[in-house]
Structures are given as structure tokens and as C-alpha cells.
Amino acid sequence: MRTVLIVDDEPQLLRALQVNMEAEGYRVLTALDGMAALGHAEGSHPDIIVLDLGLPDMNGVDVITTIRRTSSTPIIVLSARHGSVDKVRALDAGADDYVTKPFGLDELLARLRAAGRRGGTPETAADEAPVDVGDFEVDLANRKVARGGAAVRLTPREWAILELLVRNPGRLITQQQMLARIWGPGYGNETHYLRVYMGQLRRKLEADPARPRHLLTEAGMGYRFEP
Template identity: 65%
Template sequence: MNSVLIVEDEAGLARAMQINLHAHGYQATTVGTGTDALKAAASRPVDIVVLDLGLPDMDGVDVIRGLRGWSSVPIIVLSARHGSQDKVEALDAGADDYVTKPFGLDELLARLRAASRRAVSHHEPPTVAAAGFTVDLAAKRVVRRGTDVRLTPTEWSILEVLARHAGRLVTQQQLLTQVWGQAYAKETQYLRVYMAQLRRKLEDDPSSPRHLHTEAGMGYRFDP
């Protein structure tokens, strides 16, 4: 059974899609904000994302970019925006398909079937092992030399994003948006504080980190 994450802030429409997709053999869950969408996709892998662009906390295009930083999950955009520029922006950001509202159930089901056929395995490995510690993404825990490391929810959220991007730069804006939300996209001091805390808990020498690197003026990188 394919799992579908529906990202739609209109509660009635979201519920109707969920019921109809269940009736046609899909396991569908709903969230109403971009922040919740990124958290849901990170905590439990899904097979397809159905995404409304007009969300209350952030633009749907930013959600697409956030997902594409670490996942190849098929993304079907649902939007009342009919302009070609909106479609181009969403597709350039990484969306696989674009459906304008209003739409029929048969059309949505056809798009879902097409997305399922095109999909490749996109589930990340459940653990990321570094030299001194292991990040278990499924269990949401970090083990260092056989002992669980106690992380705050925010510390875990930052480490999880970095671990899912292991070896790649994660921009400051991407981290802030995924962990705190779009309203905090410029609050870079938050990251400096929490990265220092993570280094104290995970690095042998926090002043000369081996795994949690700062790319000056750009973002951070986790090197296993």
C-alpha cells in the first residue's frame, strides 16, 4: 500500500482527499503547514507527497526545496495558482507534477499512479554512523561509545537534518526553516548556539570538530 502525505491547510479538502485515497487503497495522512510537512516527511518516510502551495506558514515552493535537500520522494503540487511562472518555479524546485484546482478525483488518482510508476527507492538508511557516534534516524537516538546521548528536541531536529544530508552542505536558511519555521529564516544566531551545544556533546574536541563543520557564511555540513 502506497503511503501519501497530504499537505493542505483547507481542512475539509484535506479530509475529503484522505477519505477518498483510503477508499482507493492508499495510506494517507494529512498536515496543514509546511513546517509540519517537513517534520512528518523526516520522521516517517512516505511514497508520495501531495502538496498545496498556499500554506499559512511558508510557501509550498520552500517545502519542495526542503524535501529535495534529502529526498527524491515524488511531489505532486495542487494549487489554485494557474500562472505558468508558478508552475515553472514549482517544477524547477523539484516537483514532479502540477495539478490546478479545482480538480477531479479521477485526475488525482491518475497522477498518483503515474508518480508511483516513476518513483525509485528514496528511503534513507535508518542509521548514519560517524567515527565516534551513531545517529539512528528511525529510533531518534544518538549513541556515542555505547551510551545514549541526551539531546533536546531542537538539538535532535538540527542533527537529523544534517545527518540526512550527510556529506553535503545544508544552508543556514534551510536549517532554520525546517527546524523553527519560515519566520526564523534569518535568525542565524540560533544555529551558532545549538551547533556549539551539539559539538560539546558529540565531538572529541569541540574546538576542532571532526564531524560537524561550519561553512562560513553559508551553512553547516555533517561528515560521518
């Protein structure tokens, strides 16, 4: 059973979300402010976090930043703030998705399922050996990457892209497949996202980012991981 942490300062909304998510089979933790959220994130290790930005004790972006220092748990921002600046700040801080209020419950549940797929489960990764290609090593079980023996810090989306490719060695992952899997429905045309993130991954992992050996582009189609 997946555990969801819901953080919102509106008790009625918090209760409604808790009831509906429990009906969908989730175990639900709740928090009314940022400090309580950080306590749950550190102590209870939820599988997914749904977070409102407008909290009474601290900015939701600061909550995201703090969580991201130690965890890659998927975070879905749930906010009444519609401005692009707030959305960009939240995503840059490490949020995986952004849903504006008012919202449809079906949409939120769909995004939860997508975030859960991106996050993976410890049970499916527990017996996997690290993938070592010489230039770098990917530990799928523990969600860690190393290059030359030194840990490499990846953003949640960088990890999601790398994990998807490494789990499918030699297979072409189309741009549309990658966008739908990592960003969710409705992002099929945002191929520039992939160019940016693949460039970042190559700079962090490839010996020669301009001539990658492992994280390859198939022009006009998608990307491929070659061990």
C-alpha cells in the same frame, strides 16, 4: 501499501482527499502547514507527497526545496495558482507534477499512480546490484549515482530518465514512451523536454558529453542505454 502525505490548509479538502485515497488503498498522512509537512517527510518517509503551494506558515516552493535536499520522493503540487510562473518555480524546485484547483479526483488518482510508478518501490529494488559502466555507477536499490567515486546529484526527473534507461539496457525507449512514463499522459509532443534532460545527464555522467558512449540518441525515435 503506499503512503501518501497530503499537505493543504483547507481541512474540508484534506479530509475529502484522505477518505477517497484511503478508499483506493493508500495509507494517508495529512498536514495543514509547511512545518508539519517537513516533519512527516523526514520522520514518516511517505512514498508520494501531494502539496498545496498556499500554506499559512511558508511558501510551498520552500517546502519542496527543503525536501529535495535529502529526498527524491515524488511530489505532486496541488494549487489554485494557475500562473505559469508559479508552475515553473515549483517544477524547477523539484516538483514532479502540477495539478490546478478545481480538479477531478480521477485525474489526481491517475497522477498518483503515475508518480508511484516513477518512484518505484524499495521491495522491487532491494536485491539489485549497482550498474557499473566504468564512467559512472548507478545504484538502483538506493537511488544513487556516482562518477569517479564521487556522488552525482540528479534532479528527480533526471533520475527517472536514467532509471528507466538503465533498467532496459540495450533497448530503445521511444520518446513517447519516456514522456508518458515520466511526465504522464498529455505530454507526448514535448520532445524538447527530453533533449534538455538528456543533455544535462550526459554533462553529469559521460566522459565526453558530445560523444556519449552510454546514453545514446536514436535520431527521431528515442534513447538507449548501452552498458
